[in-house]
Amino acid sequence: MMHPETNDDWSRIRPLVARLNSYVPLNNDDVVAIARAVTSVRDLQPGMAFVKQGEQTNAVHILMSGFGCRYKSLTDGQRQITAHMVPGDMSGFGFMSMAIDHSAAALAPSSVGLMPLPNLVALCERHTRVARALLHASAVDEAIGREWLINLGHRTAIQRMAHLFCELFVRLRTVGLTEQNTYKLPITQAELGEALGLSTVHVNRTLQELRRNGQISVKAGSVTLLQPASLAATAMFNGSYLRSDTAPVATAV
Amino acid sequence: MMHPETNDDWSRIRPLVARLNSYVPLNNDDVVAIARAVTSVRDLQPGMAFVKQGEQTNAVHILMSGFGCRYKSLTDGQRQITAHMVPGDMSGFGFMSMAIDHSAAALAPSSVGLMPLPNLVALCERHTRVARALLHASAVDEAIGREWLINLGHRTAIQRMAHLFCELFVRLRTVGLTEQNTYKLPITQAELGEALGLSTVHVNRTLQELRRNGQISVKAGSVTLLQPASLAATAMFNGSYLRSDTAPVATAV
DNA sequence: CGTTGTTTTGAGATGAGTCAAGAACTGTGG
DNA sequence: CCACAGTTCTTGACTCATCTCAAAACAACG
Helix, strand or coil, rough: CCCCCCHHHHHHHHHHHHHHHHHHCCHHHHHHHHHHCCCEEEEEEECEECCCCCCCCCCCEEEEEECEEEECCCCCCCCCEEEEECCCCCCCCCCCCCCCEEEEEEEEEEEEEEEEEEHHHHHHHHCCHHHHHHHHHHHHHHHHHHHHHHHHHHHHHHHHHHHHHHHHHHHHHHCCCCCCCCCCCCCCCCHHHHHHHHHHHHHHHHHHHHHHCCCCCCCECEEEEECCCHHHHHHCCHHHHHHCCCCCCCCCC | CCCCCCCHHHHHHHHHHHHHHCCCCHHHHHHHHHHHHHCCEEEEEECEEECCCCCCCEEEEEECCCCEEEEEEEECCCCEEEECCCCCCCCCCCCCCCCCCCCCCCCCCCEEEEEEHHEEEEEEHHHHHHHHHHHHHHHHHHHHHHHHHHHHHHHHHHHHHHHHHHHHHHHHHHHCEEEEEEEEECCCCHHHHHCCCCHHHHHHHHHHHHCCCCCCEEECCEEEEHHHHHHHHHHCCCCCHHHHCCCCCCCCC
């Protein structure tokens, strides 16, 4: 008979653990408990939704690998992406007896784990640190949403895009998915536009401008921040909202 | 010696209770416990902040009366309002050991109550219904944020404004602060613009258009929805994200 | 009745959208 | 290994929603 904690289980929850651990240091017990609370994991192709608007859910979805997003479909057939999901992110847990107002889907080949609500509750009760880390994570998610609001409300196309690249860099670095200043971003320009509230055409032109400025390079679904400081400056990016430390003014990127 | 529950205490938490009760029916015990968990109440003049970016807090703030907002200040001196606060709304509770990323202030003369974190925790532990209602409320707050993202990302000026007027109508009705199709909205056009991501000038012109269409009337800080259905249509407003019922497609407004 | 903040109007500038078409990939089957 | 179909990316020309600047009308308030 096989033990539930295989190597596989471990690597699967690594991003989640990395993220939570960045907020509240966890011990081995905590990590084992998290691994045990995740029941099933399923693989998704790009475009497949794992949370659907209007449904009710009794489990929390955790992105284990790949890349995803939450979005709302609009009446005119368009959609607005309201958040990106990187490995270690989970869908909010405030939707118990409520029809959920948005959908979530994979943007790249991904795997998604399920943590049934009872497991989550038990996990939080027995592992205070995990509970605090989860609360912290959800506070950061909210803060990200607020920053997006500023993006759409006050920033120009180039600022928005630069800001998104900075945000994703920091988030992916937190879960150990960056190499130097490079990370995988396997999404189309159209999808970028759906998140940034820009037309595909304008996304393209804006990307060109960032490349022309020597601020980033994009090839084969990978983004490299060539001049992180300059990029952060044009984005008016200050990463402190993504961090747990209480430093009032954090260094750029 | 005076009993803690005076008439005053009761009327103060009425909006909060109304809101929570709309999500999960509460009994008298629950209500009394909520009233007791609120320690101090303080009055604020327009413009005064009660949550400040960068601070840490060990209490939740509850707007008892008046009108407020959360916002982020930008480097260029502008600010983006990220959420309106109507009576019964509370500041998120995910910021325990964390520097908060935004500020909150009164937009009209308001009173704000404090609920220390220990009280909140005890309240949730002993009153499951209240805990569920609070979670529900915070899920609705998140949903509102997502809808704002769509506002800024995909809707035109007139749609955004119509949407905001619909949203506020439903939210204020939930806490019993509407009369017929009228509610108090004691904020300036400039402040409207800060929420909608529009210049003051354009706010003005957009308001005129809504008036010319006979969709709303605005006088002396009061808004009246003259043609709610028409307004909801131009806004592409569907209020189901504000409600607790699970009806898949709710009626407009 | 002046001072200050808010609303309204006008005119010109511009960032981003739309439409349309061509180029460059990507993967697939012969 | 090539040809083909389907995306995705790129470019150009034109339109338009919204912004900016600037000033006037109005309101509130001591």
